[in-house]
Amino acid sequence: MNKKIKTLFKSISISSVIFVPLSVLSAETNTNNNGTSTPDKPAKPKEPKNDPEFGKFREIADKQLKEMIKSALDNLPSYIEDQISKVEKLETDYKKRLSKITYLKVVDKYFKKNKQKFINDPVKNGLNLIFPWMISRNRNVNISKIKYNNKDYDSVWTGLSDPTDYVKPLGEGAQINPTEKNAINHFDKAKFESSLTEYAKALNEGFGKLVYDEKDVLELDKDFKLNFDDANSKESYNITPPKGFNNWDDYIISKVKPRVTDFDIELNIKLTKDEEQPQNQEQPKDEPQDEPLPEDDKAKDPVKTEEVSQGIPALAPELKWQYLNESNIVSLFSVKQDIFFFKNPVNTRYEYKVLEVKKEGDKYIAKVELRDLVNTQAKRTYSTEVYMHNKDQKNALLTERSYNVIKDIFSKLYRGLGIDENIDYEKLGSGILSDALFQIVNSSVQLISTEKFINNYNRVIEAYKDELKLDDIVNSTSGFDANLRELVLSSLKTSNINNFPYYFSLVDALNRKKEGLKRRIINNKELAEEFEKNNWSLDELNKFYLNLETKIYKLRKSTDLSTFNVTKWYSRFIANLETVSKELLLLQVVVNDPSLKQPSKPTHTENLEQPNESEPRVNSAEATSSSTPTSNKIIELANKDEKRAEAYKKMAELNNESRKTNNSIVTNFGIALSLIGFLGNIVNAYALFKIINSAKWKQHKKLSILLATVFGIILVTGIILIILGLGGI
Structure with a gap:
């Protein structure tokens, strides 16, 4: 590999800390001379203060909020398509089926059309995802009671200015009454990062239900109508706006906004709950109840659900490099199924399979089935565009190989724990171990999805493409595989989960x-x-x-x-x-x-x-x-x-092997000591013989006796160890 590529691999750095939400209460005790434990004296309450790096919080929150909204919106089409599929199978009433399908398609179109607006300014466009802004922009906060949409909320952290004070976003009719004003926002960086992570996870997994509720569906011919559009050259229907609304956009956001607001406030309360305790209040000393004691540990599956979670991304199939120059992918797929790959090297419990390919204009659209390989009844389908790598065969080849390298790394980890790539958590026989592995999987997926990782990864591929020979793939990619493996392993090993080493x-x-x-x-x-x-x-x-x-x-x-x-x-x-x-x-x-x-x-x-x-x-x-x-x-x-x-x-048998190994070590060590003692005594005796009749005899007499004693002890010790080793300790 040329010097340019070696330097690139060494210079790339990936975020070294992965924050995974985990709350642990620790009970501190002192041990007296009698061996008994006594509680510590109450510590002097810490003065609440802003984190020293608070000035960076805003930039971090803004970036992560955009990423989490983009991720949620990217996954939404697959959720809607899944709901449409269920309606087609389960709804027997024709009018109700048509009403539901029509509404789902309108919702899908609305969020696709306004995707960038929601990413740039969610609150302005009706998605009141306020908490990330509130916690990152306000050094001081109010703790308030809120009455909104016929619901009462207590202990909500609100900012001191728009929009983080929740006043304008909640609109007229909402009541916001501060019960504590100008409290210090003492979120430290770890708590801040973990809160954003938990917020993102909840949004990603629950966004589909925030957007669509079956109660939102309007009845055809009663609340809206389908009119034949004879002015259009193509036969089609126009959907009239819902009664009482100027357009469908207004109706949709009127339904979505209250649910999103409720979601945000509920998480606000949950994520700030621990921070609201008075600083001089003695913390409880009890062991946490939400974490099972080791002796009560039971096998469990933390991801076992009836449906595939919306947090599992709807990945696009990518055409393998060998087929990029094919003129008709549809006909090729009909005779050869294995022409795509997916970027899913970590969470291999979920299988992506292309069911159908069709051409729309100059694009290929694939219908993909996403299935849980353990709970095989859990699956969903979605449609997405096939990624063609801009017909760049080298880029496609290196991309596929790199994700296979990452997959191999995690496959070895799973097999080291006694399970396979299907990640059946119950086979671990331990809920504690299941939770730990789930953290590893979740954190790793986040790591390889970060913008920094993707940018560095793309730089590596671009740098290596010049060295790649498509007619000699094995030899021209061996260095790439090895260096990418080292890059990923180094990134993982230098990362932390909850401030501990990655694998800890x-x-x-x-x-x-x-x-x-x-x-x-x-x-x-x-x-x-x-x-x-x-x-x-x-x-x-x-x-x-x-x-x-x-x-x-x-x-x-x-x-x-x-x-x-x-x-x-x-x-x-x-x-x-x-x-x-x-x-x-x-x-x-x-x-x-x-x-x-x-x-x-x-x-x-x-x-x-x-x-x-x-x-x-x-x-x-x-x-x-x-x-x-x-x-x-x-x-x-x-x-x-x-x-x-x-x-x-x-x-x-394992104990016996261990004893044999230990005895062998003892025996070999005894032999080594015996040889040292024996040879030392011979050399000492020879030296003594040489000088016994010389004038220097008296000068070396004491030294010779001392050496003889030392080597004698070493020899005896060696013999004893040999006897113990051969006889078995």
């Missing part, structure tokens, strides 16, 4: 799961009896737990380890992560962890030569005869016991 949350979740299992083992009185009944040794369990504890500790330390070769570091990290994940799940099986009852599909333990609980080991004859609930229960229990027995056997 995953490893910490494994550690918390281990601590929960420890508590369960200690509190499970029946476990010792079960071990005794099966002739199992609790010493093996203790040994396995201690070894696992050491491995998790080393894995945690490695998340913040500096390295010159991030690719090799990542390979070692994934290998160690896979070992810890497997052994933790093995421990869960041995101690009969209830959380493993939740998933119905195989988990990581099958890779440890364990039988699959969802596939009982019975032959067809047994299966036929075992048809009653009682007999099925017996088979289930028998296979469960068999699985635990094999898991214990595997645990004992």
Whole structure:
């Protein structure tokens, strides 16, 4: 690779901090000499003040608000098309079906037409998304009661000037009464960033429902009419404005504005709630109730829903480089399906599939199905333009390869945790671990979608295109793949989630799961009896737990380890992560962890030569005869016991391997010490023999005796270690 490209790869920097909303209350205690914990004395209340970087808040908020509105509007067409599809399938009344479809199409047209207006100034155009402006423009705020649209809101932070004071945006009839004036806006930067992130997430996921409510639909022939347009050369219909309105735009915004305003105020209250507590009020010392204790940890799926979330973007299919010069993509697609790719390298739980392609003018429009690969009933369809890369084959090729590189990075991470690219969170057997991985996935999607990442990424592609040879792709792209992998891995490793290293949350979740299992083992009185009944040794369990504890500790330390070769570091990290994940799940099986009852599909333990609980080991004859609930229960229990027995056997084997490894280390160390001691004594004896009859004998006598003693001790120590190593410690 030429020097220009190497310099470019090294110089590109990507935002090093990813903020994910997470509220944690910590209870601080002091430990006295008796080992008991006592609460700290109430600290002197901090004087509320603006963050030192408050001056930058406005620019950050303005930029992020535009990005979140653009994202919401980009996803809206797929939501509307999904709603139209449901109406066509479920609505049997012809007039109601036509009314709903007509209204949905009018709404779609309205937001497409005014997209840039909403992005540039949402409040002026009826979308009262005020909170990001309010929190970034006001060093002081009022805490107010608001009455709007027949609803009462308490503890709303309002600004001191238009539009962040909410007065003009809410309009006549709204009542805004400050209960506390000129309070200090003491949002620090972390709280500010995390609040914007949560606001954006809520907007993206809920925007479709803010825009469309079935109650908004007007009745055909009663509230509006369809008139045949005979003046147009094409046969078409005109839709008359709704009764009481000059046009459809006014009607739509009259319905959308109150819902968006309600959304904004509700989030205002939620995101400022913790900040409203008086600064001199002693904070509660209780452990947070919204986060499960480790011993209560259960498998869960944080994204399991009946429908695909609107937060999952409606990506455009991109034509692969080989087909950019084809004259008719429609006919090509009819005989060859695999001609598109999608930029979805991280959240691979969701599959994008092109169902249909048609040509409209000089554009190709694709109908795409977006499907949850775990909850396969959750899916939606949308239509979007096919991206043709301006017929630039090199650009298309490098784009596809780069996203495959990113996909491979995350695929290794998922497999290291014992799941595949479908990201079935329940297979992790831990809600704590599911939440940690969900944070990783969500943050990574945000990272590769940032403007800075995309700009840097495009610079790399432009710089490398000159080196690319389409007739020798393998050789001319190997350097690109390797350097892009290093670029992405470096960006991830130097990023933070909640002020911790990027991968720390995953490893910490494994550690918390281990601590929960420890508590369960200690509190499970029946476990010792079960071990005794099966002739199992609790010493093996203790040994396995201690070894696992050491491995998790080393894995945690490695998340913040500096390295010159991030690719090799990542390979070692994934290998160690896979070992810890497997052994933790093995421990869960041995101690009969209830959380493993939740998933119905195989988990990581099958890779440890364990039988699959969802596939009982019975032959067809047994299966036929075992048809009653009682007999099925017996088979289930028998296979469960068999699985635990094999898991214990595997645990004992791993302990034995660990002992052999430790003994080998001790033996080799003993051999090394013995050689040092033996050779040292020989050299010392030879030197002593040489000078024993010389005049210098008396000068070296004490030194020779000292060296003989030291080398003798080393020799004896080495022999002892060899004996211990060979005999087994």
